[in-house]
Amino acid sequence: MKTKTIFSSIYIAVFRGVLLVASMSATSQLYAAEEWPTDDIRLVVPYSAGGTTDVLSRKVADLLQQQGLGNVIVENRPGAGSTMATGRLARGGRGSDHTILMASPGHAIGAAIYPGLRYDPVEDFTFIQNIIDIPNVMVVPADSPYDSVEAFVEAARKNEMTFSSSGVGSSIHMSGELFKNLTKTNLTHVPYRGSGEALPALLSGDVDVSFDNMPAVLSHIKSDGLKALAVTTPERSKYLPDVPTLQEVGKYNLDEFATSAWFGLITHNSFPQAGVDKLNAALEKVMQSEEFDSFISQLGAAPGKQSGEEFKAFIADEVARWKQTASEAGISN
Amino acid sequence: MEAFSEVLEIFLSLDNFVAIAVGVLVGVVIGAIPGLTATMAVALALPFTFSMEPITAILLLVGIYKGGMYGGSITAILIRTPGSPASACTLLDGYPLAQQGHAKKALKMALYASVIADFISNLALIFFAGYLAKIALNFGPPEFFWLICFSLTIIISVSGESVIKGLIAACLGIIVSTIGLDMVYGTQRLTFDNYNLMDSISFVPLLIGLFAIPEVIEFYVKKVVPHIKSKAEGAGLSLAEFKRSFGSIVRGSLFGVVIGAVPGTGATAAAFISYSDAKRRSPNKENFGKGEIEGVAASEAGNNGVAGATLIPLLSLGIPGDVITAIILGAFMIHGLTPGPLLFQENLPLIYALFIGIMLSSIVLFVVGNVAIKYFSMIADIPKSILLPIVLMFCVYGAYAVNNSTFDIGLMLVFGVMGFIFNRIGLPSAPFLIGFILGPMFEDNLRRSLLIGANELSIFVRGPITWFFIALTLASLLFAMRRYLITRKENNAST
Numbered sequence: 001m002k003t004k005t006i007f008s009s010i011y012i013a014v015f016r017g018v019l020l021v022a023s024m025s026a027t028s029q030l031y032a033a034e035e036w037p038t039d040d041i042r043l044v045v046p047y048s049a050g051g052t053t054d055v056l057s058r059k060v061a062d063l064l065q066q067q068g069l070g071n072v073i074v075e076n077r078p079g080a081g082s083t084m085a086t087g088r089l090a091r092g093g094r095g096s097d098h099t100i101l102m103a104s105p106g107h108a109i110g111a112a113i114y115p116g117l118r119y120d121p122v123e124d125f126t127f128i129q130n131i132i133d134i135p136n137v138m139v140v141p142a143d144s145p146y147d148s149v150e151a152f153v154e155a156a157r158k159n160e161m162t163f164s165s166s167g168v169g170s171s172i173h174m175s176g177e178l179f180k181n182l183t184k185t186n187l188t189h190v191p192y193r194g195s196g197e198a199l200p201a202l203l204s205g206d207v208d209v210s211f212d213n214m215p216a217v218l219s220h221i222k223s224d225g226l227k228a229l230a231v232t233t234p235e236r237s238k239y240l241p242d243v244p245t246l247q248e249v250g251k252y253n254l255d256e257f258a259t260s261a262w263f264g265l266i267t268h269n270s271f272p273q274a275g276v277d278k279l280n281a282a283l284e285k286v287m288q289s290e291e292f293d294s295f296i297s298q299l300g301a302a303p304g305k306q307s308g309e310e311f312k313a314f315i316a317d318e319v320a321r322w323k324q325t326a327s328e329a330g331i332s333n
Numbered sequence: 334m335e336a337f338s339e340v341l342e343i344f345l346s347l348d349n350f351v352a353i354a355v356g357v358l359v360g361v362v363i364g365a366i367p368g369l370t371a372t373m374a375v376a377l378a379l380p381f382t383f384s385m386e387p388i389t390a391i392l393l394l395v396g397i398y399k400g401g402m403y404g405g406s407i408t409a410i411l412i413r414t415p416g417s418p419a420s421a422c423t424l425l426d427g428y429p430l431a432q433q434g435h436a437k438k439a440l441k442m443a444l445y446a447s448v449i450a451d452f453i454s455n456l457a458l459i460f461f462a463g464y465l466a467k468i469a470l471n472f473g474p475p476e477f478f479w480l481i482c483f484s485l486t487i488i489i490s491v492s493g494e495s496v497i498k499g500l501i502a503a504c505l506g507i508i509v510s511t512i513g514l515d516m517v518y519g520t521q522r523l524t525f526d527n528y529n530l531m532d533s534i535s536f537v538p539l540l541i542g543l544f545a546i547p548e549v550i551e552f553y554v555k556k557v558v559p560h561i562k563s564k565a566e567g568a569g570l571s572l573a574e575f576k577r578s579f580g581s582i583v584r585g586s587l588f589g590v591v592i593g594a595v596p597g598t599g600a601t602a603a604a605f606i607s608y609s610d611a612k613r614r615s616p617n618k619e620n621f622g623k624g625e626i627e628g629v630a631a632s633e634a635g636n637n638g639v640a641g642a643t644l645i646p647l648l649s650l651g652i653p654g655d656v657i658t659a660i661i662l663g664a665f666m667i668h669g670l671t672p673g674p675l676l677f678q679e680n681l682p683l684i685y686a687l688f689i690g691i692m693l694s695s696i697v698l699f700v701v702g703n704v705a706i707k708y709f710s711m712i713a714d715i716p717k718s719i720l721l722p723i724v725l726m727f728c729v730y731g732a733y734a735v736n737n738s739t740f741d742i743g744l745m746l747v748f749g750v751m752g753f754i755f756n757r758i759g760l761p762s763a764p765f766l767i768g769f770i771l772g773p774m775f776e777d778n779l780r781r782s783l784l785i786g787a788n789e790l791s792i793f794v795r796g797p798i799t800w801f802f803i804a805l806t807l808a809s810l811l812f813a814m815r816r817y818l819i820t821r822k823e824n825n826a827s828t
Binding site: 052054055058059061062074075076077078079080081083086087113114115116149160162167168171188189190191192193194196197199200201203204207208215216218219220222223225294295297299330331 | 470670674
């Protein structure tokens with residue numbers, strides 16, 4: 001009997017202890033949440049320095065700092081498309097309550113073409129906000145005989161044609177594959193290593209067409225080095241107001257064609273809600289600033305419109321679509 | 334005249350001069366630290382340029398780029414650890430010179446060759462940018478394919494004693510370069526499902542492992558002082574030696590200019606091509622690889638000749654030729670400028686101000702380089718038992734820092750052991766490196782040509798540029814063959 005009392009008093013003591021610890025940690029979490037950020041924020045760029053993702057991230061980090069969020073440190077972690085850095089983010093662990101990542105089409109396409117990913121590109125992440133969308137432009141060399149999408153498609157159904165991209169699994173490549181599947185044309189993919197190598201191939205007429213990102217081709221379109229046949233977004237771009245969208249073509253199954261190079265911030269599921277809220281509030285101010293506006297006009301980009309939830313649903317659609325496109329194109333998975 | 338005063342207004346600011354001086358200095362120092370490359374320095378400096386004027390920002394980055402190109406040669410010569418990939422070729426003769434006590438001579442020659450090449454490259458940028466950009470556009474996959482074929486023939490001249498061993502090493506390099514995802518189909522090659530290998534082997538860990546680590550291992554295995562016995566003193570560069578090498582410097586600079594203007598080949602290839610050309614022309618062929626001052630000159634001229642010229646496709650077409658110019662492109666965009674055909678129309682005064690700054694940076698490089706030689710050559714006086722652990726530490730850090738990846742440290746150590754074994758069995762490392770760099774370019778351009786030409790072989794002879802490089806490749810092979818036969822005859826006669 002006595003032992004029983006002792007045990008029960010031990011139980012009670014332990015139970016109280018557990019309660020105390022739990023409540024303490026709850027308070028401290030609450031405290032931490034209110035106080036977020038308590039440390040420097042790390043913005044991971046899943047590509048090496050110098051590309052669009054890097055330049056954008058550094059600008060966003062700079063602007064977020066100006067909003068009083070403390071230090072925002074940009075860290076490049078390139079590897080295996082963007083899947084190395086993303087996989088690491090998915091694992092969470094120490095510091096993940098202050099780590100955000102600049103996701104781009106590679107996030108969805110990587111899931112489609114890299115075999116055996118150890119994370120779910122949708123469910124394993126919290127989506128903060130979509131920041132910008134850069135349209136892809138369907139461009140042909142200046143001396144190309146085709147002046148419209150219709151003329152191009154009709155010719156490409158009869159003859160073998162080529163399209164260039166910055167590499168297997170880039171948004172440029174996948175846009176081309178999608179176009180090929182929808183329009184039933186004879187397009188052969190010619191991969192280059194990076195946009196820097198792909199663009200000369202188009203300028204010199206070695207390849208017939210490309211679906212390159214707006215910033216890379218805009219100045220060549222304006223200086224008549226390239227002809228723009230269409231933009232790939234659902235709406236026309238304000239930078240090329242005379243160029244129709246692919247959807248406007250209205251035939252060859254193109255009425256649902258919509259691709260863009262989108263960029264947005266994602267983080268680990270354990271990221272504190274207060275952090276998400278504060279980042280969203282700061283981003284809203286950043287995106288309304290003139291500095292941001294003039295910066296993205298350099299990229300030929302439109303400001304992102306999607307909130308976290310919409311962004312998540314959008315990525316789920318992207319993953320499904322690119323998986324299908326990749327398997328139809330016979331790209332490995 | 335109004336335009337001219339506008340240019341001066343943009344350029345004449347204290348900030349610009351400080352940016353050039355700081356840039357070159359930082360570039361030389363970082364370039365000289367093994368594993369810390371100019372690329373990394375430019376990337377790290379980028380955020381600091383946000384608040385600067387556009388011209389100041391670009392000049393700072395270009396300064397770092399140029400300084401880094403030269404800085405890499407300092408440690409290549411002194412401790413056989415190339416600070417940047419492009420200086421791997423410099424160590425072939427620079428390090429033997431240092432071993433023979435001529436470190437100072439080699440360092441001076443590297444500096445002079447770098448500065449002259451830099452100057453020639455800048456002139457090419459300023460006067461022929463438009464013209465060279467047009468030539469660059471005519472370089473499609475078939476033209477590249479033959480350029481790479483020609484470049485592969487330089488394996489023969491950097492093989493040392495035995496061409497067979499050189500070819501074996503080059504083949505091993507090509508095999509290692511195939512690790513990663515297939516360019517066309519995205520299938521895995523030799524990756525064993527390891528994510529770290531899917532982006533192919535990283536260049537810097539391989540480079541450091543191959544050249545620096547064997548020296549460290551050698552020291553601890555033998556427990557004797559390795560080859561470095563140089564004091565920084567010793568004879569400087571004589572005018573006769575400089576005169577003898579001047580032709581090679583100019584030719585090397587021109588190779589650098591052409592290769593730099595064509596996006597996607599890079600300074601490393603330029604250095605090796607220039608080196609191989611100098612060796613072929615030199616009366617002292619046998620001395621190359623054993624400490625020939627002209628070899629140092631040719632290789633440094635080749636890699637610095639690229640520096641100004643890579644800005645040609647960047648400024649005139651908006652196309653970055655290598656990683657560093659990609660970062661500089663980013664800097665332009667952050668400051669609201671888009672390099673490309675429109676830049677020359679819309680921002681001409683800025684471009685001219687930039688040109689003035691770039692010319693000035695060559696002069697600054699000369700001054701900073703001379704100071705750097707004075708202090709860096711003290712490295713040669715540090716006892717090896719202290720120096721080598723420090724080198725090892727930098728190697729580990731450098732391998733890690735490129736991709737922030739611990740896997741790369743392991744990779745570096747693996748290549749280190751491999752380099753050590755290579756040295757022991759007499760396989761030369763330079764052809765391995767060339768195979769590793771040129772292998773993927775060879776394959777990519779072969780496959781691209783076939784894709785574009787719909788498997789018709791006629792695409793490989795489609796124009797004058799292809800004919801030119803086919804002729805050059807054949808000539809290079811015939812020349813090597815003839816030399817081989819002559820040497821064999823001489824050997825037979827003497828036995």
